[in-house]
Amino acid sequence: AHLTADRVRQLEEELACMRRYLEHLTLAGTDGRNRRFDNDASEVSADPADDADTDHDDEEAALAPAGAEEAELRAELESTGAELAEVRAEADAEEAKKSALTAEHQQLQHAYSELKRQLFLLDEELSATRNQQAYAESELNRLQNTSVLGAFHIWYDAHIASIGGFRMGRPAGGQIDWAELNAGWGQCALLLQAVSHRLGFASTVYTVVPCASQSEMRLLATGRSLPLYSSHGRLFSDSAFDSGMSAYLSCVTELLAFVRDRYGKDRLAPYPLHPPKEIEDSGQRFAIVRAGNKDERWTMALRLMLLDIKMLQAWMSTEPELLQKKRQTSGLA
Structure with missing residues (x-):
């Protein structure tokens, strides 16, 4: 040009x-x-x-x-x-x-x-996605190394035990309201379900239905609900409550028998269970039901039962087969 x-x-x-x-x-x-x-x-x-x-x-x-x-x-x-x-x-x-x-x-x-301009936006999006991926991988790694059973902290002293911060029982001189007791039983129900799932255990008689302060046990044969909560100590409510607690103790006994047969752990629980309602300590038996029972002995029965479950938790945290299963299921079982 x-x-x-x-x-x-x-x-x-x-x-x-x-x-x-x-x-x-x-x-x-x-x-x-x-x-x-x-x-x-x-x-x-x-x-x-x-x-x-x-x-x-x-x-x-x-x-x-x-x-x-x-x-x-x-x-x-x-x-x-x-x-x-x-x-x-x-x-x-x-x-x-x-x-x-x-x-x-x-x-x-x-x-x-x-x-x-689009490349700049995509670079920003890619950077944000990588940050999210890094965070997700970090969370996944944390969850893979965290046992859900650790959420159920069982604490005890000479008189009473607690689970998840909720005290279980009515010791002499102590005032524990029913809202706290019912919440504690909700934690027990959820823990039993988590342990059963991790071990691959299913009761032949009962199924546990966790529902916070209104959890229950349910008979498989009839579908009848047995509450794990009480309405302020009323007579008829306590009768149903006693049936629910007895069912829970029977289910724990069945679970321990499964662990014995499946993993060869015969003396895992330090306090022998005698379903449907008793636990033994040093030759004495304590009933887990309230009918005809004193608050102090009922509180001791709950304490012994929670200590047996705590020993089960401790064993599960070290069993190689369960640790391998935990890794395979990302620690969420």
Whole structure:
């Protein structure tokens, strides 16, 4: 395009020079004829006809080279004009092509800027996703190394035991309301379900139904519900509550027998269970039911039962087969 523009300017300059020179020749020829006419008019010829013929011949002879040069210049001028028109057309085509390329360049530049913006956004999204992945992997690793059984902390002293911070029983001189007792039994129900699931145990008589402060045991044969909660010590409520606690003790006894047969742990529980309602310590038996029982002895029965379950928890945290199963199930069983 640059060369074409230079060629156009060159041709235009040549064309202008030719036109000026042609005009100069035309003016020069006219001036010559006028001067000769003036000289001839001032002289009187003896033979006017002879003088006219002579002057005409001289004029033709003098103007012949100029005419030939003029004709040549006109032909060259016409050729240059045609070339100039052709070059101008080529220049216009090049300019149109340049405009199209400029428009295409601007369009591509806009598309490039948009793609660069999208790349920036995708980089930000990728960075955020990687951070989320790192956090998820960290949480997964933490969960894989955390036992759900650790959420059920069993604590005890000489008089009473607690699970998850809820005290179990009604020791002498101590006031524990039924809301706390019922919540503690809810923790016991959830713990029994978690342990059974981890060990692959299923009772043949009962199923445990955790439901916070209104958990229950359910007879598989009839579907009858046996509550693990009491309504402020009312007589009929306590009777059903006693049935629920007895069912829970029977289910724990069945679970310990399963561990003995499956894993060879015969003396895992330090306090022998005698279902449906008693636990033994140093030759004494303590009933887990409230009917006909004292609060202190009932509290001791709950304490002994929770200590047996605590020993089961401790064994499960070190058993190789259970640890392998825990890793395979991401520690969520």
